[in-house]
Amino acid sequence: MFQSMQLIDTHSHIYAEEFDTDRVEALSRARERGVIRLLLPAIDSESHERMLSLAKEEPLMCRPMMGLHPTSVNENPRWREELSEVEHYLNNPPEGIRFCAVGEIGLDYYWSEEFITEQREAFVTQCRWAAERDMPVAIHTRAAWADMCEILEAEGERARQRGERLRGVLHAYSEDGDTYHRLADSGDWLFGIGGVVTYKKSVVAEAVKEMSLEHIILETDCPYLTPVPHRGKRNESSYVVHVCEKIAQLKGITAEEVAYATTANARRMFLQE
Numbered sequence: 001m002f003q004s005m006q007l008i009d010t011h012s013h014i015y016a017e018e019f020d021t022d023r024v025e026a027l028s029r030a031r032e033r034g035v036i037r038l039l040l041p042a043i044d045s046e047s048h049e050r051m052l053s054l055a056k057e058e059p060l061m062c063r064p065m066m067g068l069h070p071t072s073v074n075e076n077p078r079w080r081e082e083l084s085e086v087e088h089y090l091n092n093p094p095e096g097i098r099f100c101a102v103g104e105i106g107l108d109y110y111w112s113e114e115f116i117t118e119q120r121e122a123f124v125t126q127c128r129w130a131a132e133r134d135m136p137v138a139i140h141t142r143a144a145w146a147d148m149c150e151i152l153e154a155e156g157e158r159a160r161q162r163g164e165r166l167r168g169v170l171h172a173y174s175e176d177g178d179t180y181h182r183l184a185d186s187g188d189w190l191f192g193i194g195g196v197v198t199y200k201k202s203v204v205a206e207a208v209k210e211m212s213l214e215h216i217i218l219e220t221d222c223p224y225l226t227p228v229p230h231r232g233k234r235n236e237s238s239y240v241v242h243v244c245e246k247i248a249q250l251k252g253i254t255a256e257e258v259a260y261a262t263t264a265n266a267r268r269m270f271l272q273e
Contacts, residue, residue: 005034005259007244008266009237011104011138011171011192011219012038014062015047015054018223018234027058030237034259038237039270040064041104041138041171044072044082048089056096063271065103065138066090073122074115083122090129100270102130103138104171107151110143120147124155127166131159136269137168138192145175149182156187169269172196172221176203177210184215190265192219195227195235198246208250213261217269218243 009030019026030038038058040051042065055064066089073079086102093099105126107119130137141148152166159166167188173180174196183189193216197205208216218240220227226235227242241255244262248255 005241005244005256006263007033007035007218007240007259008037008039008263009035009220009222009240010039010169010217010266010270011041011194011221012237013041013043013222013224014038014237015040015050016223017050019236023054026236026238027061030240031061033238033241035237035240036061036263037266037271038062039100039138039266041069041101042066042086043069043104045085048085052094052097056094059096063100064097065101066093066099067101067103067105067126067138068122069104070106070108070119070123070140071111073119074112079118079122083125086126087129090133090135099135101136101138101168102126102133103168104140105137106140106171107144107148108140108142109147116147120151124151127151127155128158130168131155131162131164131166134165137166138171139168140171145179149179149186152183152189153186167269169217171219172225173207174204175207177207180207180211180215184212188269189215190217190269191215192217193247194219194221194243195225195231195239197250198228198242199231205246205250208247213251213253213258214265216247216258216262217266218247218258218262
């Protein structure tokens with residue numbers, strides 16, 4: 001079955017140190033499972049070189065993003081310098097590099113609400129950079145969905161008034177059907193579904209039943225959020241097939257149908273293929 005499917009893992013941290021001992025093998029396992037592209041989200045300057053090096057080594061398979069993760073907007077007095085570095089990369093990508101999105105960016109109030117103002121500033125700034133450049137965004141949201149919906153609706157309208165467009169993916173989507181419908185109705189948004197959909201009593205599993213297939217893309221967020229049947233172990237991009245199979249089960253269609261639609265969605269949004 002895997003040979004007949006083409007899958008895209010739209011959110012993979014396979015450049016992380018957790019793969020330093022077997023990255024080549026992990027990429028090979030992904031290819032064997034039908035994974036044809038990995039989209040690599042940026043975090044901050046500590047990991048840029050790792051990410052960009054892998055993108056240069058594997059230019060056909062690995063496509064990098066560029067952005068500042070919300071958890072890196074904190075007590076670090078250099079976070080605005082980090083943001084400036086993102087802008088520099090977007091304006092001056094390294095030779096051989098084409099960024100497929102501004103990401104991963106967003107809001108994360110899970111650990112602390114001390115830096116809400118700063119996170120909102122960094123997020124809005126990067127959304128506007130993306131709209132100005134006609135690039136999609138990859139958005140991380142945790143414990144901040146009310147603010148996220150409000151900002152995306154406001155920034156989407158601002159972009160439209162300027163003749164621009166704000167679009168992209170809500171990475172690791174984990175909310176209910178109501179939030180899905182609100183965001184889907186507000187603009188060109190895809191919803192990244194990952195390993196959480198395979199967990200018992202998963203809210204997003206119920207939401208997936210309501211989602212249009214044209215709004216769904218697959219992801220792993222490896223090495224995190226490992227799907228069943230590998231939960232408790234390190235996640236990797238080859239496991240995206242389990243996400244594909246679970247979505248097919250929830251929607252009562254074949255895994256091949258899910259693979260075809262989600263790969264087409266990812267190509268349209270991020271790869272212009």
